[in-house]
Amino acid sequence: MWKRRLKDLVGLAAIAGITGVIVLISGIFPVRASDGHWAITKWFLDFASNRSIQTHATGIDVPNLDETGLIRLGAATFDTNCRWCHGVPDLPMPSPASQMTPRPPNLKPVVTGWDDDELFYIVKHGIKFAGMPAWASPQRDDEVWPVVAFLKQLPNMSLADYREHVHPTRFAMQDSADLSDKKGAIVNIVREHCAACHGIDGNGRAGDRVPKLSSQRKEYLAATLVAYRDGQRFSGVMHPITVNFTDEELRSFATHFSQQPRKPMITTAVEQDSDITDHGRRLATDGDREHKLASCNDCHAVNVDGDEGSGPDRSYPRLAGQPKEYLRRQLQLFREANRGGSSNASIMIKIAAKLNDDQIEAVSKFYANELIDPE
Known part of the structure; x- marks a missing residue:
């Protein structure tokens, strides 16, 4: 009797396998994102993802997330890397992201469900089958923690707060009348892509993790920006910004910052006689x-x-x-x-x-x- 049942089971498995191969080869099964996931598929992926994050985040050492400038640095990084899918506070989700499967969540109501170490794990490693990429530079854990600090504050952050972090000069500052068209264009690009962390004058505004660019040698700045762009200097913050510019444009930004006067230190001052x-x-x-x-x-x-x-x-x-x-x-x-x-x-x-x-x-x-x- 048991041999007959085993034979039947083998036959059914063979039929199922052949059917699966036919479905696979025919292409009849839809993979279009517009259909979304079946409810059981969504539950399974979410459950497996959540359990994996909770397991692998155990033991991660969380640094001080109250460090001056950390939230601002994280907000600027989020604005460059993340807002295209997750949107910004108090505004609708971006239309392309809303049609993804699975749909990227609005982070404001969901981040409170994750601990600091779990958020770090998600941002650094990404999530399979969700379109969530891993951090562009896996060597740079120090770049991930500011994003975590920002995410922890996101539930209570207004659009005005967010804009103050990431676009401090967009509406408050106009180009000087004596700027040439080329120089004015450079200032506008610096304002859009650099000012949130470095300040438009290169004296910094996002804490002591960020270098001062003012009065720095333009040769060094130009070589550094090219290295960021080409992936030779590792940074998940700087690469996504610099990858959009030519060598000549990057040299122009380097010249801009090298010509800015250095302001006296405030937050970085330490005792000199120790x-x-x-x-x-x-x-x-x-x-x-x-x-x-x-x-x-x-x-x-x-x-x-x-x-x-x-x-x-x-x-x-x-x-x-x-x-x-x-x-x-x-x-x-x-x-x-x-x-x-x-x-x-x-x-x-x-x-x-x-x-x-x-x-x-x-x-x-x-x-x-x-x-x-x-x-």
């Missing part, structure tokens, strides 16, 4: 022979006297006056070989590999205290 800063001064000016480290000022302008470093390559950046957190993170990324960059990046990877945490902290704190002497 032992840590003195240690950083020695590393910057004298190096460390024991660890075979040349002085930073051999290549990087400006040294403590306000003079240019001796390095002939103007694609090396000025470090003086940059935020400590930004400098510290860049050195860590170099040490981990997770930063990338222009043709000079390989030099810094070898140097940073020799630095310990105390040395990185010291040299970052030292340069954050130094005043830049623009040309």
Whole structure:
């Protein structure tokens, strides 16, 4: 009896398999997004996705999300990468996204259902079968956390709040009358794509994770923007912006920021007379022979006297006056070989590999205290 039943089951399985192959080859099964998912399919995908996120997010270390400027940085990143599908507060969902299957959710009412570590996991890794992409630069966890900080505030954020974060100068500032058409066009592009994080004058407005671009060497800025665009310097924030511009346009933006005067530091100021800063001064000016480290000022302008470093390559950046957190993170990324960059990046990877945490902290704190002497 059992042999007969087994034979029947094998026959049914064979028929089902043949039927499945016929359906697959014929193309009769519709895959059009306009049909949406069956209810059972939607339930299964949602349940499997939610359980997977909850499981894999366990153990993720959540940093301080109250850091000054973090929400603003996250809002600007969201505006560049995410609003095309998820929309912005208090406005209708974008029409193309509303026709996707599954439909991207309006995040305002749903983010409260996720913990911080789960939001991080979703933003970094994306979701299969949902059109939700993974973060463009998997090396850069530090770029994902500002988006999480923003999402946590999104349920209580108005459209006016959102616009203040991402378009601070769109309505409040007009082009100067003496700007030429070309220069005016550059300013408008900078206002649209750069001002939310860097400020239109390059002095920053999104916290100490963001570099100051004002009075930076234009050669360095141009090479950096090209490296971001070409994927040689890793960033899920900068690549989506720079990918839309030519070499000439990127050089124009670099020139704009290099000509802006540097304003005195406020949030990045740290004590100059501490032992840590003195240690950083020695590393910057004298190096460390024991660890075979040349002085930073051999290549990087400006040294403590306000003079240019001796390095002939103007694609090396000025470090003086940059935020400590930004400098510290860049050195860590170099040490981990997770930063990338222009043709000079390989030099810094070898140097940073020799630095310990105390040395990185010291040299970052030292340069954050130094005043830049623009040309």
